[in-house]
Amino acid sequence: MAGASVLSISSIGSSSPYAYAGVSASTSSPIGEPSAKDEFLKFQSKSPAEKMRAMMLAKLGVTEEQLKAMPPEERKKIEDKLKDMVKQQVQNDIGKKGQTGLVADILA
Secondary structure, eight states: OTTOOOOOOTTTTOOOTTTTTTOOSOOOOSTTSOOHHHHHHHHHTSOHHHHHHHHHHHHHTOOHHHHHHSOHHHHHHHHHHHHHHHHHHHHHHHHTTTOOSOOOOTTO
């Protein structure tokens, strides 16, 4: 066929970020910033109790580092709030005990 198009492979080895759409060999981020993968692995290495605490602190808009830096009075208020949140979660879980088909809490 005289008018047939020719497939070009000139993008191989190209410095274009779109040369290999969707494929990335690098999981690193700018220096000093953890990648999403690093954050995920760090979170997954925590115990269930640590994960629960981290999620509850996030709901309160506080990180563990911020909590540690707080004055004792403020920290006690946050710790008391966490205790109340845990009690509420336990009470909610007890109430759900008769439910079937519940696999995961998708709201967390």
